[in-house]
Amino acid sequence: MRWYVARRLLWAVVATFVILSITWALLYVTEQQALTSIQFQAAVSGGDAEAARAAYEQQRGLDRPLWRQYADYMTNMATFNWGYSTSRGQPVTAAIADALPYTMMYSVPWTILTVAFGLSIGLYSATHQYSRFDYAATFLAFFGYAIPNFWFGIVLLVLFGVHLDLVPIVFDPDAPVFSLANARQLVLPVFVLTTGSIASLTRYTRAEALEYVEATFTKTAKAKGVSERRILLLHVLRPAAVPLSTILVADLLGLFIASSYLVEVVFGIPGLGQLSFKAIQNQDTPLVLATTLVGVFIAVVGNLLQDIAYTVLDPRIDYGDR
Amino acid sequence: MSQHQRGATETQQELSLLSVRDLTVEFETDRGPLRAVDGVDFDVERGETVCLVGESGSGKTVTAETITKLIRMPPGRIVRGVAELDGRDLLSLSERDLRAIRGDRIAHVFQDPQHALNHCYTVGWQIREAIQVHEDVSDAAARERALTLLNQVGIPDATTRYDDYPHEFSGGMKQRIVVAMALAATPDLLIADEPTTALDVTIQAQLLDLLESIQTEYDMAILLITHDLGVVAELADRVVVLYAGKVMERGSVYEVFDTPAHPYTQVLFDCLPGRGRPLRSIGGTLPDLHDPPPGCRFASRCEYARKECHTGDQPPLYDVADAQTASCVYYGPGGDPDALRNGQSEGDPDG
Structure with missing residues (x-):
């Protein structure tokens, strides 16, 4: 177990290192937007474009040997010296620190609601297979699964924000975190995001739980006189949690890497998604890099936690290492 | 075994330990209801071994798992019938009352030891669960008892193996652990559903010996489900032969092996190798239970079917001998049992 975790931890470090190196290499070979515009200006004003380039490179340290640039980059990354965002006029880390709470405001409720509803609806469906509830849950799950988040968000905003005037249309970033006003403006984004994720988790939970509801060991437990609820929680949910944790981590990554862009732009939430979106629009390279790396680190850490969760949940998994 | 038989005749007038009457179970399928068990009657007396015999699909497992309602409902449905434990019908009990019976008075051992234990928990944990579900004892006391059980079923080095997971045991060892778990609350009846089918031959013999020895020690009745007539000969006091959800024949193991009465039982013995006769297979397949x-x-x-065999209901169980009955018109009024090969299919239960 300890050896297994140690190996996983080491692998996470290696993966991070590799990702950072590839990112550096990509940035190195990419044409520098700022440089192009400096050269253009120099040429327009009758100066020497090559001299401007040399000055730019010297100023940024790009004339130094490759390995020095690489080492500097890695040191900066490791010490969270992630550069300065020109479009926002503040250090990149500060911009992320400003945006992160807004993303948390909907992703924390999202996680809680997805796990609570996805697991319970899925488990109930599995134990009451082909009942009326199961059919209704299946229908809703396919609805939530099929409907595109950004479109659903706009429709709900038009309906509840414009026509019914129940929720504000413009997001107010200054609303206190734990206030009714903040809750009202977060209801729709959270609802839009959870429909899809609850739907998918429900279906996976139902399928996984069904496998164990019908397993011989569940019958053994029942024959021992164990109560239905204990069987469901200890004998069905525990083994089913292995694949489900994988799906949950994947969903969480999907939230940060894809859904957050759409939802934050539609609802005007100044979180990580919008920060990244605007950074791309403004060609603010350090900020694009940083917001992308946040997603990458979540992926690495998520996978690490998932691997550790596996061995806790299913003792057969680290068996080969003993 | 003679002791068990004497016990059986003495308690004939009293209540049987388990008494199944007219048990009828249907399963909802895409092609409509399938009647897996149809009017099955049998008794199990205290301390005896009754074998439910029949080929695959004859309703043995469904019969056994309906007694404590382990079958999934739906799709399963108990159409009618009773299963009385000491005169108390289990099928009409509330789930809560039934839970108190399961594991405590009636325990189960299933066919497939590879999947009978939950792979997420140590075997010790799972035996302890079986004890603590029925008895409010401390973890330490339950552990002591679980270790005793593990020793009893022949798990070497039980103290260290207690914290091992199921995947660290062989199939035979797993089945021993399942048996230990079944014994946790000293049940009156152990229902063993083909407990040796998934094991290899030498392990089979060991496990049968184990079942026999714990039966004596715990004075426990065993309802053994098997298609292996060798196992029947080894362990059974009485035999119930099932075919397509109906009881074909019932009797003591001596009667049924010496003089199998029903034509089905007779051909069943012909399917057994090593009896000095050419091996036969039964032509045709089970009838459609839909x-x-x-x-x-x-x-x-x-091969003896007459016109009347194809009309009406399944014949009632006619008396053949002392305690042997067969559901065949040849033993009914006007029937001629001698027309069947009665007595020719001599089978020695100890042979």
Whole structure:
């Protein structure tokens, strides 16, 4: 177990290192937007474009040997010296620190609601297979699964924000975190995001739980006189949690890497998604890099936690290492 | 075994430990209801071993798992019948009352030891669960008892193996652990559903020996489900032969092996190798249980079938000998049992 975790931890470090190196290499070979515009200006004003380039490179340290640039980059990354965002006029880390709470405001409720509803609806469906509830849950799950988040968000905003005037249309970033006003403006984004994720988790939970509801060991437990609820929680949910944790981590990554862009732009939430979106629009390279790396680190850490969760949940998994 | 038989005759007037009457179970399928068990009657007396014998699909497992309602409902449905434990019908009990019976008075051992234990928990944890579900004892006391059980079923080095997971045991060892778990609350009846089928031959013999020894020690009745007549000969006091959800024949192991009465039982013995006769297989297949034909269920495959065998209901269980009955018109009024090969299929239960 300890050896297994140690190996996983080491692998996470290696993966991070590799990702950072590839990112550096990509940035190195990419044409520098700022440089192009400096050269253009120099040429327009009758100066020497090559001299401007040399000055730019010297100023940024790009004339130094490759390995020095690489080492500097890695040191900066490791010490969270992630550069300065020109479009926002503040250090990149500060911009992320400003945006992160807004993303948390909907992703924390999202996680809680997805796990609570996805697991319970899925488990109930599995134990009451082909009942009326199961059919209704299946229908809703396919609805939530099929409907595109950004479109659903706009429709709900038009309906509840414009026509019914129940929720504000413009997001107010200054609303206190734990206030009714903040809750009202977060209801729709959270609802839009959870429909899809609850739907998918429900279906996976139902399928996984069904496998164990019908397993011989569940019958053994029942024959021992164990109560239905204990069987469901200890004998069905525990083994089913292995694949489900994988799906949950994947969903969480999907939230940060894809859904957050759409939802934050539609609802005007100044979180990580919008920060990244605007950074791309403004060609603010350090900020694009940083917001992308946040997603990458979540992926690495998520996978690490998932691997550790596996061995806790299913003792057969680290068996080969003993 | 003679002791068990004496016990059986003495308690004949009293209540049987388990008494199953007219048990009828259907399963909802895409092709409509399938009647897996149809009017099955049998008794299990205290301390004796009753074998439910029959080929795959004859309703043995469904019968056994309906007694404590382990079958999934739906799709399963108990159409009618009772299963009385000491005169108390289990099938009409509330889930809560039934839970108190399961594991405590009636325990189960299933066919497939590879999947009978939950792979997420140590074997110790799982035996302890079986104890603590029925008895409010401390973890330490339950552990002591679980270790005793593990020793009893022959798990070497039980103290260290207690914290091992199921995947660290062999199939035979797993089945021993399942047996230990079944013994946790000293049940009156152990229902063992083909407990040796998934094991290799030498392990089978060991496990049967184990079942026999714990039966004596715990004075426990065993309802053994098997298609292996060798196992029947080894362990059974009485035999119930099932075919397509119906009881074909009932009797003591000596009677049924010496003079199998029902034509189905007779051909069943012909399928057994090593009896000095050419091996035979039974032609045809089980009747369709969605829409069983009228008359005797075995009629279409029976070489003695007469016209009346294809009409009406399954014949009642007619008396053949002392405690042997067969559901065959040849033993009914006007029937001529000698027309069947009665007595020719001599089988020695100890042979």
